[in-house]
Amino acid sequence: MGRSPCCEKVGLKKGPWTPEEDQKLLAYIDKHGHGSWRALPAKAGLQRCGKSCRLRWTNYLRPDIKRGEFSMQEEQTIIQLHALLGNRWSAIATHLPKRTDNEIKNYWNTHLKKRLAKMGIDPCTHKAKSDALSSADGDSRSSTNLSHMAQWESARLEAEARLVRESKLRAVSNPAAILQHPMGTAAASPSAAKPSLDVIRAWLVKHQPAEHGERSDLESPTSTLNFAESRLLMAAAAGRVPGNATAGGYQGGENMEPEIRIDSFAGFSTEHFLAGGGDGEAPWLAETCGWGQFGAGFTGMLLGDKNSGCCGDSYTNNGCVPEEEEEEEPVDKEELVEGGENKSYWNTIFNSINSSSSSTSPPVFYN
DNA sequence: AAGGACCTCAACCGCACTCCT
DNA sequence: CAGGAGTGCGGTTGAGGTCCT
Structure with a gap:
């Protein structure tokens, strides 16, 4: 053809x-x-x-294109989504309003990739290069597993997003349909609700134990994401990332009509997920080999947490940043990067994300 | 000042996919 | 089912700008 x-x-x-x-x-x-x-x-x-003509229009002339330098939050969103999705620039671009895939791709190749490499992080795997080496001559089987699990989860997330988008379309053409859709309301049957955003839900449980009153040892293959980031992904999976939503603070705006709440996922429970749902469907639990190693991924590195054991909670960064840094005014990005203070730069990014996530209410899905 | 090295990013290339006939 | 049309997408290129010696 x-x-x-x-x-x-x-x-x-x-x-x-x-x-x-x-x-x-x-x-x-x-x-x-x-x-x-x-x-x-x-x-x-x-x-x-x-x-x-199409290229010129979509990449340059379209009126809803934002040009110019990428913000810190945009940068970290790109990095996180790239860790999750790989070089799927169009998918990444859907979560960065007003940025084109071409622009993001260029920015990654010319800036972020190099910056990560400079910091000793493999831009492809988002892991410290030393980790990659050690796993190569050591536990190659577990690293293969991890890679597969990451792929599985990535594909799964994509499927979730597609599901929600489809439900959106159905809801537009037939408002009643949302009541019947698995992602819709409590009216959905438990079995239908099962294949919903369980991955993300698991992250929620893991990354916000205080709110959920439980703490799991479950470690996602892409557990470089913290709670705030998972909320971004939830918004992404819901096919909607509002203009004011970033990984640093996804909050429903007044102008948004809440239609799907995560706590209305009928039939879904954390226990259900963690236990494999009783139907044996918990592939990522069945292969837990090496889960903890993901904590040693790029976020851990970025957080200056080389041992992935910082404060015993490496993925949250809570309390890992010196007080004086927490109270500092926004730090000049260029100065940090150029001055060889890359870790501080990234610390600043992730610290701001995590602090903004601490006072949030349970996430809400919007249609 | 000159010129070579390096960087950036708009634009191109070609494959893959969906839709339609 | 086959094949053409339209479009999406990711990788790559190359012109122009900037930096360095």
């Missing part, structure tokens, strides 16, 4: 766009919408292929 190159026609222009071309494209889309990209260039009077 091969496709012919879109620009093989002689006479089509390639390379950088001129302001005139931009203007033509903008004017046309403004007036008619883009419609069929293939037909657009001729209609708009452009000597470009449709693909080129």
Whole structure:
């Protein structure tokens, strides 16, 4: 099912766009919408292929694009999502409002990747390079397991997100449908609710033991995420990350109508999940080999927690930062990075995230 | 000041996927 | 089911800018 190159026609222009071309494209889309990209260039009077026009529009001309430097929170969101999703830039971009996948990809390749590498963290695995080496000559089996579990969880999260998006669509076309959807309300049957956001729920339990009154030894393959981060993922899985929501503080705004609450996942209980749900479905519990090692992943490293045992709770960073640092005014990012204070920089990021998550109410899903 | 090295990022390439006929 | 059209996506390229010697 091969496709012919879109620009093989002689006479089509390639390379950088001129302001005139931009203007033509903008004017046309403004007036008619883009419609069929293939037909657009001729209609708009452009000597470009449709693909080129689409790219120019989606990556540059679209009015809802935010350009310029990435904020700290955007940076850490990218890193966390990359740890979870890998090079799936479009998926990452959906969680960074107004940023394009191309921009995120470029930023990763030119900035974040190098920065992580500089810190001795493998940008691919998000683990300290020394860890990667030791696992290579040591427990290769467990590292393979971990990799598989991470892939499994990643795929699972993606499926969750898709489920919610589909439910969203159904709800729009048929509001009553949400009452019947597994992700919907307590009206859903327990069995239907089972395959919902259990992974994230498990993170919740793990990362906010005080609120949930329990503490599990369960360690997610991607347990580099803390509670605040898991809330971002929950929002992501719900297919909606509001503009004011970041990993540092996902809070429902007044303008949002709560429709799906996590505590309304009928039939789901933490015990159920941790115990494998009684139906043997707890693949990641069945292969717990090496779970703890994930704590030694990149977040632990970033937090200056080389032994992953900082304060006995390496994934939360609570109390791991010196007091004077906690009370400091926002630290100048460039100064920290350029001054070789990378750990402090990242500490600042994660500290701000975790502190903002401490006073939150139970997460709410929005449709 | 010159020029080579390095960096950044817009744009391109080509594969993969979905939809439609 | 096959195949074409349209589009999404991730990897790569290369022009232009900046830094370094």
